[in-house]
Amino acid sequence: MKTVKGNQPEWKELPEVPAGDVGFAAAVAGVDLSGDALADGFVKVLEAIGGAAYVVSGFDRIGTILRELFPRVGRVVSGCPELEGFGEAARGYADPHELEDVGLAVLAAHFGVAENGACWITEDRMIERALPFIAQNLALVIRKKDVVVNMHAAYERIGGMNLEYGFATFIAGPSKTADIEQSLVLGAHGPKSMTVFLVDEEMSDAGFY
Amino acid sequence: MKQNGGKPGHAGKEDHAALADAFNKDEARVNWHDETLWWIRQKRDKAAHTIPEWELLRETASRIKDNVLSNLGGYLEQFEAAAMANGVTVHWAADAAEHNAIVLGLLRRHGVDKMVKSKSMLTEECHLNEYLQEQGIEVIDTDLGERVVQLAEEPPSHIVLPCIHKKKEEIGEIFHEHLGTPAGNADPQFLTHAARLHLREKFLTRRAALTGVNFAVAETGEFVVCTNEGNADMGAHLADVHIACMGIEKIIPLKKHLGVFLRLLTRSATGQPITTYSSHFKKPRPGKEMHIVLVDNGRSVHLGRKEFRNSLKCIRCAACFNTCPVYRRSGGHSYHTAVAGPIGSILAPNLDREKYADLPFASTLCGSCSNVCPVKIDIHDQLYKWRQVLVQSGHAPLAKKAAMKTMTWVLSNPSVYHTAGKAGRWFMLNAPFTVNNGMNPWYKQRDMPPVPKQSFGEWYKKNKK
Numbered sequence: 048m049k050t051v052k053g054n055q056p057e058w059k060e061l062p063e064v065p066a067g068d069v070g071f072a073a074a075v076a077g078v079d080l081s082g083d084a085l086a087d088g089f090v091k092v093l094e095a096i097g098g099a100a101y102v103v104s105g106f107d108r109i110g111t112i113l114r115e116l117f118p119r120v121g122r123v124v125s126g127c128p129e130l131e132g133f134g135e136a137a138r139g140y141a142d143p144h145e146l147e148d149v150g151l152a153v154l155a156a157h158f159g160v161a162e163n164g165a166c167w168i169t170e171d172r173m174i175e176r177a178l179p180f181i182a183q184n185l186a187l188v189i190r191k192k193d194v195v196v197n198m199h200a201a202y203e204r205i206g207g208m209n210l211e212y213g214f215a216t217f218i219a220g221p222s223k224t225a226d227i228e229q230s231l232v233l234g235a236h237g238p239k240s241m242t243v244f245l246v247d248e249e250m251s252d253a254g255f256y
Numbered sequence: 257m258k259q260n261g262g263k264p265g266h267a268g269k270e271d272h273a274a275l276a277d278a279f280n281k282d283e284a285r286v287n288w289h290d291e292t293l294w295w296i297r298q299k300r301d302k303a304a305h306t307i308p309e310w311e312l313l314r315e316t317a318s319r320i321k322d323n324v325l326s327n328l329g330g331y332l333e334q335f336e337a338a339a340m341a342n343g344v345t346v347h348w349a350a351d352a353a354e355h356n357a358i359v360l361g362l363l364r365r366h367g368v369d370k371m372v373k374s375k376s377m378l379t380e381e382c383h384l385n386e387y388l389q390e391q392g393i394e395v396i397d398t399d400l401g402e403r404v405v406q407l408a409e410e411p412p413s414h415i416v417l418p419c420i421h422k423k424k425e426e427i428g429e430i431f432h433e434h435l436g437t438p439a440g441n442a443d444p445q446f447l448t449h450a451a452r453l454h455l456r457e458k459f460l461t462r463r464a465a466l467t468g469v470n471f472a473v474a475e476t477g478e479f480v481v482c483t484n485e486g487n488a489d490m491g492a493h494l495a496d497v498h499i500a501c502m503g504i505e506k507i508i509p510l511k512k513h514l515g516v517f518l519r520l521l522t523r524s525a526t527g528q529p530i531t532t533y534s535s536h537f538k539k540p541r542p543g544k545e546m547h548i549v550l551v552d553n554g555r556s557v558h559l560g561r562k563e564f565r566n567s568l569k570c571i572r573c574a575a576c577f578n579t580c581p582v583y584r585r586s587g588g589h590s591y592h593t594a595v596a597g598p599i600g601s602i603l604a605p606n607l608d609r610e611k612y613a614d615l616p617f618a619s620t621l622c623g624s625c626s627n628v629c630p631v632k633i634d635i636h637d638q639l640y641k642w643r644q645v646l647v648q649s650g651h652a653p654l655a656k657k658a659a660m661k662t663m664t665w666v667l668s669n670p671s672v673y674h675t676a677g678k679a680g681r682w683f684m685l686n687a688p689f690t691v692n693n694g695m696n697p698w699y700k701q702r703d704m705p706p707v708p709k710q711s712f713g714e715w716y717k718k719n720k721k
Binding site for chain 1: 292295296308309312313315316319320322323325326327328329332333342348398399400401404417418419420422423424427444445447448449452455456459460484485486487489490493494504509510511512513514515516518519526528529530531532533534535536537538539540541552556557559560562565
């Protein structure tokens with residue numbers, strides 16, 4: 048530590064961090080980011096990185112879609128009480144190893160990031176830290192209006208939430224690797240699929256059924 | 257583990273040129289390696305061009321890191337206090353030996369003799385795996401690429417893509433031998449799935465996990481680990497003890513600075529918008545332990561070298577590897593150090609000038625590395641400056657020293673220069689074998705243009721009127 052302090056150069060000021068507001072991002076990119084543009088951008092990026100996205104009216108619809116997508120997925124753990132009768136309601140698990148055979152985990156995340164398709168989720172919403180990683184498939188739920196433009200906006204939002212956590216993570220798509228000759232393979236150690244539901248309460252279900 | 261990548265015949269001092277020679281024997285493979293990395297460089301360009309404020313981001317990141325270096329001591333103390341308040345145990349290691357002893361001590365205290373580890377170039381730098389194995393502790397590398405090279409008993413050849421030098425057929429053979437996959441199966445999907453099953457068993461049964469650290473936030477005491485595979489999280493969340501090892505330069509002042517670095521890191525590395533997981537570790541799970549080992553290992557001394565301290569700003573994205581014409585055509589193992597490529601070539605001589613004196617010469621000084629660096633390190637300038645320092649301190653490679661002396665004599669004597677030029681052209685025209693032979697490194701893997709009949713000087717004399 049003495050060497051560090053003796054050798055560090057003269058104090059240099061910290062720069063400003065680029066603003067995370069939509070207006071700034073829209074201005075530098077020269078695009079319109081109003082209306083559904085953020086949610087649309089989020090969906091586009093998420094699909095490009097191997098994830099899937101659905102804009103839905105509510106949890107009824109989420110249950111229906113998940114049953115269709117994962118008919119024989121085995122054990123389902125849900126951290127969303129609104130998903131009545133779908134999978135086991137998550138409880139406190141004495142040991143994360145109890146979760147090793149989970150086929151699908153459904154969890155509520157806080158918000159999405161349009162520029163990279165990532166969702167921010169804190170420990171309190173994971174049930175167990177291991178769950179979003181150990182499950183064979185992962186579904187996250189956010190509100191459609193909770194999509195921020197970029198990572199600067201994301202950290203502004205996190206700062207604003209003032210939510211204490213011991214662990215939190217951004218998740219962007221299924222776990223993946225391209226270590227063998229740069230061939231992309233989805234499903235490295237974590238989930239093989241990631242589905243994000245964007246809930247739009249103002250949306251009508253008409254047309255779905 | 258063999259430091260020279262298992263290639264025989266490099267007894268004694270390792271040298272980039274000699275190791276690159278070995279790599280260059282298989283021309284088709286070199287071309288494949290070159291093209292693969294260039295493809296990744298192109299993906300980086302594409303990703304960077306989607307961000308109109310890219311240059312502003314690079315400038316901001318560079319200035320944040322300037323600020324970090326100017327108050328590294330203060331930020332480290334702040335980080336330590338915050339992490340301790342979060343219930344994390346903080347350890348300080350002056351060098352690699354101390355780092356390794358701390359990790360061993362923690363494992364011994366918990367009676368652990370098997371550990372999973374996610375990617376950490378720092379532990380490669382400290383040769384932790386070899387050390388722990390000598391102490392009877394089994395270490396399983398869980399990043400797929402790292403597991404491949406671990407099974408092949410080689411070090412990683414690239415800090416982001418550890419087995420980029422391996423063909424899928426070779427990986428198929430390695431898995432056949434060690435994981436029992438069918439002989440001849442080299443399908444990446446199949447092999448990845450086999451590794452998933454093999455490593456899942458390890459995650460579920462190991463009680464200690466070691467991870468690296470991408471960024472540590474002084475403000476909050478939390479640290480961020482980025483992976484695509486999810487291996488750091490699978491290890492850490494299933495273990496009783498999580499040990500995170502980091503070089504002291506990984507500190508950033510404020511949490512909001514993560515926004516800047518996470519936007520730059522993967523776009524620079526592989527052209528992805530972000531890694532699948534950017535995990536923020538702050539407190540241990542109830543009843544479990546989280547440890548951070550802060551490692552100096554030469555960094556504090558490096559900080560005092562005005563000309564070279566900028567290299568401590570590195571965020572290990574490897575963009576400089578992928579763009580480097582020398583790295584692409586010589587392979588990571590030719591650098592015989594944990595962090596290869598242009599950035600490794602300016603970091604390594606700081607640790608051992610004698611051993612790594614060859615590395616700053618393994619560059620064309622084209623400057624492409626500096627152009628792609630997300631934190632604007634003046635990499636090619638530093639390579640050039642290291643050459644001067646190494647020659648002055650008598651560490652330059654012998655052949656280079658002799659050649660430099662001869663050149664000084666030739667270039668400072670006009671008559672000698674003209675005679676030498678004439679003689680050279682005569683030999684190349686009339687007796688090409690005297691220069692185009694194994695003795696002359698300029699003819700390795702390349703042909704020379706035709707020799708002019710006269711020099712520019714002779715032409716000028718004849719034509720000036």
